[in-house]
Structures are given as structure tokens and as C-alpha cells.
Amino acid sequence: MARPATGLSQLARIGFSSLTSARDLLGRLGELGWPVTPEALEEFAAAADPDEALQTLLRLGETHPAVLGAIAADPEWRGAVIRTVGVSRGLTDFLLRHPEEFGVLAEPALRVPTAPEMLRRLHEAVRAEDGFSALPEREAVSALRIAYRREVLRIVAVDTLAEDPRDVLDAVAAALSDAASAALSAALAIARAVASDPAGELPRFPRDDVRATRLAIIGMGKAGAGELNYVSDVDVIYVAEAQPESEIDNHRAIVIATRLATIVMRSISESALEPALWEVDPNLRPEGKQGALVRTLDSHLAYYERWAKSWEFQALLKHRYLAGDAELGARYHEVIDPLIWESSARENFVESVQRMRERVTANIPSEDVGFQLKLGPGGLRDIEFTVQLLQLVHGATDASVRVGGTVAALRALADAGYIGREESGEFMSDYRLLRVLEHRLQLQHMRRTHLMPREEDALRILARGSRLAASGGDLVRRWEATKQRVRQLHERLFYRPLLAAVAELSAEEARLSPAAAGARLAAIGFRDPVGALGHIAALTNGISRSAAIQRNLLPVLLRWLADGADPDYGLLAFRRLSDALGGTHWFLRMVRDSSGVAERLTRVLSGSRFIGELLDRFPEAAAWLESDDLMRPRPREALRAEVQAILSRNEQPEPASRAVLRVRRREILRLALASVLGVCDVRTVAGGLTSITEVTIEGLLDVARRGEGLDATQLEFAIIGMGRLGGGELGFGSDADVIYVYRAAALDPERAARAAGRIASEMSRLSTDARLPLDLDLDLRPEGRNGALVRSLDSYRAYYARWSLTWEAQALLRARPIAGDADLCADFTALADTVRYPTGIAETELREVRRIKARVEGERLPKGADPTRHVKLGRGSLSDVEWFTQLVQLEYAAEIPELRTTSTLDALSAAEAHGFVSTDDAEQLREAWLFASRVRSAMTLWLNRTTDVLPRDRDQLEGIARILEYPGGAAGELEQDYLRITRRSRVVFEHLFYDSVGENT
Known part of the structure; x- marks a missing residue:
């Protein structure tokens, strides 16, 4: 056949890397009967590595031209082959060793094989009859490994056909787990035959004794969770016992089962003519490498009840029967499962899991940290550890989250309200993306790896194979963004204070059992347990998501409320806050997920009625608890700008003054939270209280002056802060000591006095706030309560010159202008200085x-x-x-x-x-x-x-x-x-x- 009628530009667009070489190789492939028209060449665009696919087809054509010819004649078969050999050099080697296996990719209606299908085919491959292989060991092992890879081919064909591999990831991972289960079952049939072969290697056992030995293989890790990778260690635990009423006892059954387990592992993992499949890893067994390979169920139980560490229960979270005696596997689950869900009650359980995750990260070689898909920050382990910790803590009392797989657990945790649906969806999406990258990396050479490539060409192939990005650079940027997102969410959920608190709850506390709840509430400090139960019922009854989240939150919140001085009021305030905000998308999620918010909230609600009442007016202020910065005093200029904006929008005095007073209430709530939670010291809080008070008075003065219609060219007016206000040292509940001063500019004195008096009266009216009183106290004016409410600057000057008493000079020591016309403020300050700083005092x-x-x-x-x-x-x-x-x-x-x-x-x-x-x-x-x-x-x-x-x-x-x-x-x-x-x-x-x-x- 002639050289393909195609240009280098088309080859580049398809994805070939070595363009001139690819054109030459395509010419040779065409000569072997492969269609090389421009339309047919487009089939190579589906390959992760078109160059690798092309070279593989040439090798096949040179060694098995008939097979190549058959593939070339079928467009669907061609596509499946190109996709497969273009994504996995490891499977290519297998196919070239066994070219007849190309036929698997020609099967119609490609789909993920089912567990029963794979079990049947692998048993047929080793000719398993009544649990014993009928083939010699070497032949049986080769047949097992070929049959297993045949199933993997079927899975890969479906995986590479998907437009987005993330869509089929769950099915692919489950099928790989089932394939491993089938392989272990077939290997066990080989082991039984080898262990009972009279002519075989020592030790040998009578077939009846082997048949009477019940051995269950329990999967752990990804195999147990049904989310296995293409190439991954398969973690297992072996449990065995003698068949009831058999001729052997448990001791002999353990000896025989240990022999069987050893042969199973070598059938899967040891080098042979057909390469090993993966490592069978039994090191998660009791006592690890130092422990017995096989134990009875009673021995397992005794170990986990007495000696097991917290991490071992975390590992058991994913246990599942894989192969062998199903009834014994079911009993293992029945006996061990309850211990898993009791483990979170151990002392410092949550902290121990957190420290373990940190140790995993710390042990990564420094040069690999930034390239680790699995173990590094923002990698798969962050998601898995987070999910497992949430499951172990909440699963102690909620069976709905007791599931094995990561994705299934995320759904269950979200459905039960332990994490938000948004967080669950985000984690699932990121988990699938990372797993697809992991799969494509492992498929390339059928080797276990979790390191992102560093070479540009390898990244390009990974981007094409995963279909997650248009180029290697785009893929790296997407991966980096995913890592950052995963890490942030992991840190927020994994270290949330609620987890440790939930883990410490008794079962009765966690369930809010109505029968004992009243007594329990009274015991921990509630004075009105009946009233508290009413609030709890109102918050938790129903099937809404809010009620579900409240049921999760309240056991811990009640304990924290009880640590406060007034838990009854705290619970009432929390109910009011929940009623106001429970329908929002953020409130309950923030309380549940944000670090420290729940504890802070219970602390302020049970510790301050002042805050509780203000939060009732500003429920959205609960969001400030998430950040210290949000509780710090706002800059005076920002407050002033906000008040001026309010005044510009409100021409009428009542709406304007109400809006200004609302700003004051809000800012005082902010400062109250900062004070109770120790975010700010007393001087910072005093400065913040002084600023908002001054800005409020400034705003109200602007409103009061509107009614007079007089500007500073006609009448100057100023408000002087006295006492703690003048000193900038206000506390919560402090009066605002002030005096008023005016100066006639273009008005006659009598009219100016009347106008100033009306402004002073209007200030009193506008500053009235029943919810948070603003007491403008004028008692420090000249002549005290008997003196005029407002005086002209000249009147002050005359009074201080003739009548001023020493206490009035003393009062002026804290006089400071806070609002009004600048020139008048400066002149009053100069006058005050002559009185309060006398050149000589008798x-x-x-x-x-x-x-x-x-x-x-x-x-x-x-x-x-x-x-x-x-x-x-x-x-x-x-x-x-x-x-x-x-x-x-x-x-x-x-x-x-x-x-x-x-x-x-x-x-x-x-x-x-x-x-x-x-x-x-x-x-x-x-x-x-x-x-x-x-x-x-x-x-x-x-x-x-x-x-x-x-x-x-x-x-x-x-x-x-x-x-x-x-x-x-x-x-x-x-x-x-x-x-x-x-x-x-x-x-x-x-x-x-x-x-x-x-x-x-």
C-alpha cells in the first residue's frame, strides 16, 4: 500500500510526537494492510500515546500479520485496540505475548464484567473442581494470571472508551476489586491442590484435612473498600478454623491454612513465566509482620479487644470478605464490626488519627512531596483520612455512615448531615480526578506508582489519557488547583473541633435519648431540663436537612453550653439564632465545619445575655465567629463612610437616625464578641466603643441640624466628649458624657440660641434607643443639672473666667471635641486648655x-x-x-x-x-x-x-x-x-x- 496521503499538520493535530518518524511508520503499517486514510488515522487521536500505539501495531503486524489483518478489517475493534495499546505499555507486552487475547477487545457491547462472571472464568481457567485446581501448579498459575489480565483488558476497554474516565471510575474500581477477589479465590483453589498433592512439595496434608480447613480471606484497604487501582497491593487478613465435626482441630486447621495462605500469595505475587499480578500484603494483620499469618476468629477477637491500636480500627473500616469460606467471612464481619464503631470512644482517638496522617506526610521524601498524588498534601490520603475519621466518629451512633468505599461514604455523610452537600460533591469530584490520574499512571507500565511525572512528554501523554486537560501544562495547573482545594477542605473537616468532642460523647449523649435526656441535662448543669428538652425537640424534630444537622450538632453543643455559666439561656439563644438562620445555606454548615465556631458560639451564648439579645437582632453576625479579624474594631473612617452613606440615602430624620443607631448596635455586638472571646484587650475594645459612639453622635448631629437648615456659615455647633468618652476609654454600658457649644456666625444671638437649643433637644430625641440605650449625659456642663443644656462659646468663656469651680476644671481634663464644626472645636479646646492647665494652682x-x-x-x-x-x-x-x-x-x-x-x-x-x-x-x-x-x-x-x-x-x-x-x-x-x-x-x-x-x- 502507498504512503499515507496525509500531512505532518494532521499528524500533529492527532497527537503524534515524532511526526516524520510517524509518517514513515504509518507507511509501513499501510503496507501490512492497515487503513491509513486521513479518516482512519483520526482513530489514533483517541490514544493517550499515538506513537506507542503505532509502534505496537507494527510489532504485531511483523509477528502476527493475521491478527493485525483481522483487527484492521473491523473499525470498532481497531478503535478499542488503539485506545488500549496507546494507554498501557504494560498491557501491550501482555497482548504481544498472547496475541490471541486481542480478541477480548473485539467482544461486542463492551461493558465492565460482573463479579460472578469473573469468578466463574478464573475458576474455569485453573479448572477448579470442588475447591481444588485440577492443573499442575505452574500451569495453573500461568492460567490464573492470563485469565486475570484478560478481565483487566475488558475493564480497560470500557475505561478508555468513556468520554470522561471519571464517569466510569466507580464501576472500574469496583470491577478491579472483584477481579482481585476472583484471582484470590482461584489462587486458593490452586493452593488447596498443591497442599494436598501426594507428590508435591512438603509439607503435604491429606485432601480431607485440607477440605476440612475453613479459610476466609478478608480484604483490607482499597480491595476491601471495592475501590482498587489497576496496580496496587491487595491488603488481606486470613482467618481460619476447622470444619465443625471434622477430624481436625483448630490448631491443625491453622497449620494447614498457613500453608494455603503462603501458596495463595506466591501464586499471585512470585516471579514466574507469566509475570506476577500484584503484591498480596498481609501486614495489616494483628501484630503486623511479627504476628501469625493466620489466626482463628477467637484469636482475632481477643487481639482487637485487648491490644489493637487506634489505627488498626481505622484500617478495619474497609474490611470485606474477598475469597474462601463465605460463612466464616460473614462471622468475622459480625464479630469485628462492632469493635470498629466503638473505637472512637478511646482516649485521644481523634488526635491519634490526626497525628498519624501528619506522620504519613512527614515521611515522604522531600524531593517527592510536590509530586505525590496519594500521600502528599492535597492528595488522595487527605480525602481518605478525612472521610474515615468522620465515619469512625459519627458511625459510633449512626449506622447509615458505616459503608466501605470513599465515594459511598461521602454520600452517606452528606445525607446524614455530617458534612455539607457542597463539600461532599467537591471531595467526590476531586477524588475521582486524582484517582483517574493515578489509574492512567499505573496503566502505562502496569506498575504501582503515585508520582506525577516531571517530563513534559510524559505529562502530555497523561493529559491525553486522562482527558482532563488539553496539554501537560494545563493538567499540572488543574492538578495544583485540585490539591489546594483538597488540602483546604481536609484541614477544615479533619481538624474540626467538633470531631474530638463527638468522639468523647457517651452513647446516651450522642443519641439524645428522651428517656434519660432530662436527667442528663440536669446533671450537666441545666436548671430547666424540661424547657431545654422543648428547645431540643423544636430544633431536631422532622426530616429536614436542618433537623438532621441539628441532631448531629446538639449533643456536643449541649455539653459546651453546659460548660458556660447559663446553659439554659444559651440553649434558648441558640434556638432563636437557628430559627432566624436555619434556612440559610451557611449557618449550620459553618457551625458544623468551621474550626472553633461551634465552641465559640456556645461560649458567648451561655456567657453573655448582652450578646444573646443583640444576636437576636443581628443573627447574621454569627458569621464573624469564624475569623478574629471580623471581630476586631472597624476603622473609624470606614464607620464614618458607612454612616454618611446612610444619611445620603435617608432624607427624613427618623429613618436616618434609626439606621445610624442600628450601625451602632451592630458594631457594639462585634466588640462584645471580641471582648468575651479574648480577641481584643480592654484598651482596644475601649477604642472601638469610643469610635462607634463618636461616629454615631456625628451622624445624629448631621440629622439634627437638617431641621434647622443652618450651615456653619450661619451657626457653628459642636459636641464635646467628657468623662470616659472624652478619654477614649468607654466600656460596655458607659454613659456618653457630653456638653454642647455653639457660636453665632451670621445669626443674631437670640435666634442662634434658640436654634442651638432645638439642635440639643433633637439630639436627645434622635439618640433614644430602647434596644441599646445611648445615654447622652449632660451633667458635666457648667452648673451641672441646673445649668443651660447648651451655651455659646462666649458664655463658656465668661463662665469659666468668673464662676468656674475646681471640679469643673478637673472635668475639662477629659474634654475632647468629638463632633461638629472644626473651627469651633479648635477654639473650645483652646479655651478648655486655659482652664484645665493653669499656669499655677493654689x-x-x-x-x-x-x-x-x-x-x-x-x-x-x-x-x-x-x-x-x-x-x-x-x-x-x-x-x-x-x-x-x-x-x-x-x-x-x-x-x-x-x-x-x-x-x-x-x-x-x-x-x-x-x-x-x-x-x-x-x-x-x-x-x-x-x-x-x-x-x-x-x-x-x-x-x-x-x-x-x-x-x-x-x-x-x-x-x-x-x-x-x-x-x-x-x-x-x-x-x-x-x-x-x-x-x-x-x-x-x-x-x-x-x-x-x-x-x-
């Missing part, structure tokens, strides 16, 4: 400060309040530290700029730096101020109301202590710490405050 005025402090302690403490427990005005608490620093500021700030700060802690540091207080004393005062600030906020977070008195009730103290990160049962420790710290602070305060500060420098 001793009488200093004595007045001390006198007022003593009077405050005597008159402002609530009637009957214990001065040692009042966190604001009590001994050694906030006011002591603040009054001392303010005294230093009044006396020395005029000459020391560092003291001119509205922050108590900054002023204290400046006083320390300039020698007005020793380092030790400053540390005592600083510790007391910070601790009292934390306690004051914690009381608000726990009680959901503001109080300044440390309670005596132990339950209340316990709740406050938990928020302050004390361990459970530490109410007394909190109380003692507070009393000790404030007592020491009081000693320092009395020494410094009531003596002259100057004399102590």
Missing part, C-alpha cells in the same frame, strides 16, 4: 480637690453599697486612679506637655515618666484601673444591664468570672483578686493623693 484648690474626692466617696456611693465592691467609686477602683492622675495634671500639665492628654492611662504613664509616681506604684494603679474596667464591662455583658457594684451572689460572680476568662468554679477567685488588687491600689492612692504630689517627687 494649694487651697488642691485641698478642694481632695475634699471633693472625700465627699464623693461619702455621698455619691449608693446607700448601703460596700465601698470595697463599687468598681467606679469604691476604694482603689476607677475613680481613685482617675482622681490621682487628674490631680497631677492640674498641678503640672501647664509645664509638662506629656500630661496634656484626656486618657487616664496615658496621663498615668506621663506622671510615672516624670517621677510623680514610682514605677511600682504606677503599676498598682494601672492594674487596678484596667481590672476594674474589665470587671465593669463584664458585669454589663453578663447581666445585660449596667451596674457598678460587684455582686455577692455566687452564680452572678461565676458568670462575670467566665467572661473574664477564669476557669469554671472560679467565682471566689475573681472576688479575691478584685479585693486584693483594689486594696493595694487604695494604699497607693491614699499615700499619693492625700500627700502633696510635689513632695513625693
Whole structure:
């Protein structure tokens, strides 16, 4: 036949690599009778390696031209042959050794062979009769291996025909597992014949004794799971016993079974004329390589009950009867299976599985880590370990997830709600992709490998064979993306805190048994178990997916809620949150899957009514628990931009103010979560609370001024922060101390005063928030409660010049403009500086400060309040530290700029730096101020109301202590710490405050 009428461009498009050589070889193939028309050449495009397929056909034609001619005449047969020899050089070698086997690829209606078909054909190949092969061992072994490869050919033909090999992967892997099972069964028939052959090698046993020996071969690993590779070790365990009422006992049966097992392994694995199939690996047996090859069922049971390690139960998760005595195999499963599902209750079981996975990764040679399909990060083992751990933990109480295969387990776990359907689908898709790559790599040479190639040509062939990418480079990019996705999902699911917690549950806890649930709830700390049962029923009843997930979550959540100070309220709040968000796609999935979210959620719900009530208004804020960054204070400019956007969308004052107050509630919830969970320290939280308060006041002032229609050219208006607001040191529940100032620009004084008064009144109205009060406290204005609500700058100047008292100068030490017109803010600050930083202060005025402090302690403490427990005005608490620093500021700030700060802690540091207080004393005062600030906020977070008195009730103290990160049962420790710290602070305060500060420098 003439040279093919084709160009090099067509050969390149088809996929040939050596174009000139391919054209020459095609000419020779045409001369042997193969069609080489442009249309027929397109058949080579289906081959992973067209060059290899072409060379194989030439070799076949040169040695067996009749076989080549028969194939060439049948288009469907041609296609099957090209696909097969183009994907597997290992099978090509087999076909060229046995060219008659090409006929398998001509079988009509190619399909994956069934398990019974393969078992029958392999038994026929070794002429198994009544469990014994009728062939001599060498002949039987060759026949077995040829027959097995014939079945693999059938499987490969279906695999390579699929447009997307992932679509047939499950069927292919199951068929390979069944083929291995059939091979082991046929090998056992050979072993029985060899072991009982009177003329055979020693040791020999009477045929009746061999027949009376019951041997079951149990598959492990991928063979046991029904997901075997083309070339993989077949992990097995042997169990044996004597036939009942036979002439032999179990001891002799074990001896005979050990001989049979040895022959089975050599029939499959030892070198012979026909190459070995795969390694039969019995090392997962009890005691591994050091243990007996074959044991009785009772011996297996005794070992697993007493000595087995956690990883051995993980390995047993995939056990399955493969060959031999089916009844004994079924009894093995019946006896061993319950132990598997009890194993997760072992101490540190989850952690041991996690550490084992890490050891597997650590033992990969460094040069191979990035190329490992199976063991490396983002590889098959990540998926398998994740699935197995989830099964072992949840399968302890849920039989629906007790399945062998990885894909089947993923479906079961998703159906039961233990993982999301999206995660399950993602894992299944990635698992199939990695397995297809693994299969194609192993098919190439019929060798066990899990390493991605590094050569460009090998990657190109793999991309074509797997049909997963157009080029080797595209395949690598797709594989890298898959690895990254697998690793991220593995880390999220494999290390989820819920797993360890679920594994520690008792069976009764895990099932939420109604009969014992009430008593159990009472025992772990619920005060209203009947009410709790009602909440549980509402969350878990029904067949919805949400109810299924809740049934999985609640046993652990209840335990974590019970660790909190108020589990009853925590459960109620969780139910309300679930009612609000249970229909969303993310909430329950986040609680179940995200690291730490469930534990954090139960901690804040059972530990803070303040948070529980705000979450009821902002349920979507639960998403913040997934990230520390989401709970940190937002930048002031971002808050200001959001408020300005709200104002631009809302022209009417009521909707605008409501929206601004809603932003405030949301941001205070964010900070409350950060505070309770220890994400931010007290100063960071104070800064965040100050920022949102200032931005809120700014926004409300903009709304209030709209009604007047007066801009800064007509009327200037400013709000001055006082107290803790001015100092930037707000806590939860702190009032917002403010004073108002205005200046007439283009208005007559009388009209300006009326307009300013209306703005002040509107501020009071707009700031009203029943859900989270914003108390604009004006008591620090001139003349206190008896003074005007708002004054002009000139009025302030006149008042301070003529009537100002020392306490008013002291109050101005924390005055700081927070909203309003910039020029007016600057002018007020300049005025305040002349009052609060006097160039000289008389001793009488200093004595007045001390006198007022003593009077405050005597008159402002609530009637009957214990001065040692009042966190604001009590001994050694906030006011002591603040009054001392303010005294230093009044006396020395005029000459020391560092003291001119509205922050108590900054002023204290400046006083320390300039020698007005020793380092030790400053540390005592600083510790007391910070601790009292934390306690004051914690009381608000726990009680959901503001109080300044440390309670005596132990339950209340316990709740406050938990928020302050004390361990459970530490109410007394909190109380003692507070009393000790404030007592020491009081000693320092009395020494410094009531003596002259100057004399102590």
C-alpha cells in the first residue's frame, strides 16, 4: 500500500510526537494492510500515546500479520485496540505475548464484567473442581494470571472508551476489586491442590484435612473498600478454623491454612513465566509482620479487644470478605464490626488519627512531596483520612455512615448531615480526578506508582489519557488547583473541633435519648431540663436537612453550653439564632465545619445575655465567629463612610437616625464578641466603643441640624466628649458624657440660641434607643443639672473666667471635641486648655480637690453599697486612679506637655515618666484601673444591664468570672483578686493623693 496521503499538520493535530518518524511508520503499517486514510488515522487521536500505539501495531503486524489483518478489517475493534495499546505499555507486552487475547477487545457491547462472571472464568481457567485446581501448579498459575489480565483488558476497554474516565471510575474500581477477589479465590483453589498433592512439595496434608480447613480471606484497604487501582497491593487478613465435626482441630486447621495462605500469595505475587499480578500484603494483620499469618476468629477477637491500636480500627473500616469460606467471612464481619464503631470512644482517638496522617506526610521524601498524588498534601490520603475519621466518629451512633468505599461514604455523610452537600460533591469530584490520574499512571507500565511525572512528554501523554486537560501544562495547573482545594477542605473537616468532642460523647449523649435526656441535662448543669428538652425537640424534630444537622450538632453543643455559666439561656439563644438562620445555606454548615465556631458560639451564648439579645437582632453576625479579624474594631473612617452613606440615602430624620443607631448596635455586638472571646484587650475594645459612639453622635448631629437648615456659615455647633468618652476609654454600658457649644456666625444671638437649643433637644430625641440605650449625659456642663443644656462659646468663656469651680476644671481634663464644626472645636479646646492647665494652682484648690474626692466617696456611693465592691467609686477602683492622675495634671500639665492628654492611662504613664509616681506604684494603679474596667464591662455583658457594684451572689460572680476568662468554679477567685488588687491600689492612692504630689517627687 502507498504512503499515507496525509500531512505532518494532521499528524500533529492527532497527537503524534515524532511526526516524520510517524509518517514513515504509518507507511509501513499501510503496507501490512492497515487503513491509513486521513479518516482512519483520526482513530489514533483517541490514544493517550499515538506513537506507542503505532509502534505496537507494527510489532504485531511483523509477528502476527493475521491478527493485525483481522483487527484492521473491523473499525470498532481497531478503535478499542488503539485506545488500549496507546494507554498501557504494560498491557501491550501482555497482548504481544498472547496475541490471541486481542480478541477480548473485539467482544461486542463492551461493558465492565460482573463479579460472578469473573469468578466463574478464573475458576474455569485453573479448572477448579470442588475447591481444588485440577492443573499442575505452574500451569495453573500461568492460567490464573492470563485469565486475570484478560478481565483487566475488558475493564480497560470500557475505561478508555468513556468520554470522561471519571464517569466510569466507580464501576472500574469496583470491577478491579472483584477481579482481585476472583484471582484470590482461584489462587486458593490452586493452593488447596498443591497442599494436598501426594507428590508435591512438603509439607503435604491429606485432601480431607485440607477440605476440612475453613479459610476466609478478608480484604483490607482499597480491595476491601471495592475501590482498587489497576496496580496496587491487595491488603488481606486470613482467618481460619476447622470444619465443625471434622477430624481436625483448630490448631491443625491453622497449620494447614498457613500453608494455603503462603501458596495463595506466591501464586499471585512470585516471579514466574507469566509475570506476577500484584503484591498480596498481609501486614495489616494483628501484630503486623511479627504476628501469625493466620489466626482463628477467637484469636482475632481477643487481639482487637485487648491490644489493637487506634489505627488498626481505622484500617478495619474497609474490611470485606474477598475469597474462601463465605460463612466464616460473614462471622468475622459480625464479630469485628462492632469493635470498629466503638473505637472512637478511646482516649485521644481523634488526635491519634490526626497525628498519624501528619506522620504519613512527614515521611515522604522531600524531593517527592510536590509530586505525590496519594500521600502528599492535597492528595488522595487527605480525602481518605478525612472521610474515615468522620465515619469512625459519627458511625459510633449512626449506622447509615458505616459503608466501605470513599465515594459511598461521602454520600452517606452528606445525607446524614455530617458534612455539607457542597463539600461532599467537591471531595467526590476531586477524588475521582486524582484517582483517574493515578489509574492512567499505573496503566502505562502496569506498575504501582503515585508520582506525577516531571517530563513534559510524559505529562502530555497523561493529559491525553486522562482527558482532563488539553496539554501537560494545563493538567499540572488543574492538578495544583485540585490539591489546594483538597488540602483546604481536609484541614477544615479533619481538624474540626467538633470531631474530638463527638468522639468523647457517651452513647446516651450522642443519641439524645428522651428517656434519660432530662436527667442528663440536669446533671450537666441545666436548671430547666424540661424547657431545654422543648428547645431540643423544636430544633431536631422532622426530616429536614436542618433537623438532621441539628441532631448531629446538639449533643456536643449541649455539653459546651453546659460548660458556660447559663446553659439554659444559651440553649434558648441558640434556638432563636437557628430559627432566624436555619434556612440559610451557611449557618449550620459553618457551625458544623468551621474550626472553633461551634465552641465559640456556645461560649458567648451561655456567657453573655448582652450578646444573646443583640444576636437576636443581628443573627447574621454569627458569621464573624469564624475569623478574629471580623471581630476586631472597624476603622473609624470606614464607620464614618458607612454612616454618611446612610444619611445620603435617608432624607427624613427618623429613618436616618434609626439606621445610624442600628450601625451602632451592630458594631457594639462585634466588640462584645471580641471582648468575651479574648480577641481584643480592654484598651482596644475601649477604642472601638469610643469610635462607634463618636461616629454615631456625628451622624445624629448631621440629622439634627437638617431641621434647622443652618450651615456653619450661619451657626457653628459642636459636641464635646467628657468623662470616659472624652478619654477614649468607654466600656460596655458607659454613659456618653457630653456638653454642647455653639457660636453665632451670621445669626443674631437670640435666634442662634434658640436654634442651638432645638439642635440639643433633637439630639436627645434622635439618640433614644430602647434596644441599646445611648445615654447622652449632660451633667458635666457648667452648673451641672441646673445649668443651660447648651451655651455659646462666649458664655463658656465668661463662665469659666468668673464662676468656674475646681471640679469643673478637673472635668475639662477629659474634654475632647468629638463632633461638629472644626473651627469651633479648635477654639473650645483652646479655651478648655486655659482652664484645665493653669499656669499655677493654689494649694487651697488642691485641698478642694481632695475634699471633693472625700465627699464623693461619702455621698455619691449608693446607700448601703460596700465601698470595697463599687468598681467606679469604691476604694482603689476607677475613680481613685482617675482622681490621682487628674490631680497631677492640674498641678503640672501647664509645664509638662506629656500630661496634656484626656486618657487616664496615658496621663498615668506621663506622671510615672516624670517621677510623680514610682514605677511600682504606677503599676498598682494601672492594674487596678484596667481590672476594674474589665470587671465593669463584664458585669454589663453578663447581666445585660449596667451596674457598678460587684455582686455577692455566687452564680452572678461565676458568670462575670467566665467572661473574664477564669476557669469554671472560679467565682471566689475573681472576688479575691478584685479585693486584693483594689486594696493595694487604695494604699497607693491614699499615700499619693492625700500627700502633696510635689513632695513625693
